[in-house]
Amino acid sequence: MDRSFWINRWEENRLGWHQVDAHHLLVKFIDAAPLPQGSRVFVPLCGKTRDIGWLLSKGYRVVAAELSEIAIRQLFDDLGFTPEVKDLGTLKHFKAPDLDVFVGDVFDINPEQLGPVDLTHDRAAMVALPDDMRARYVAHLANITDQARQFVISFDYDQSLIAGPPFSVPEGQIKAMYGGRYTKTLLFTHDIPGGLKGVAPAQEQAWLLERR
């Protein structure tokens, strides 16, 4: 899954993952580990998710990262914000009140650029990355967020039935990837009605990961 895969998806407007409302598990579990108003939530690999507008409406500040500038221009249009844009070399910084978005490869963001993070909200981000990138991504996020707590949504299904993304990341893999740095709590698990993409019986799971 290289950069061109995602850039093409945005250019061709093939956005099967995009949801018209904030994610039901974010809405249900935002208070699982309550955060004070004004806390800063990191949304990696954000696309144009409506979760960002929802988090802002709840009084949180948001910092996000996304490869595609098309996505982020659509995100700001959708929010009704005109961004201030700064060129940082490999990244662009789109800014509006309470919102910072870095456009470029998430692996190019350093902790100073990202700034403080109180919670990482990972929906369709870790599971969007193939096996060989995932451990690197988990380590990078732990580094740039100073191991801030994470809310992670994952899927568990038979990978031989369909190709990802989203990839299957069952509990054993969650434990192997995050276990050294975070404790994990399974907040919720359910069978996806009709299966993933209507093909593979699958469970969707929500995890709260907290610094060890």
Ligand SMILES: C[S@@+](CC[C@H](N)C(=O)[O-])C[C@H]1O[C@@H](n2cnc3c(N)ncnc32)[C@H](O)[C@@H]1O
């Ligand atoms: C499956 S989509 C999910 C988007 C969003 N989280 C949501 O729930 O709607 C994955 C997104 O990650 C972005 N992406 C993929 N690799 C990336 C990388 N290395 N750095 C930043 N963004 C990336 C893609 O462009 C795409 O918008």
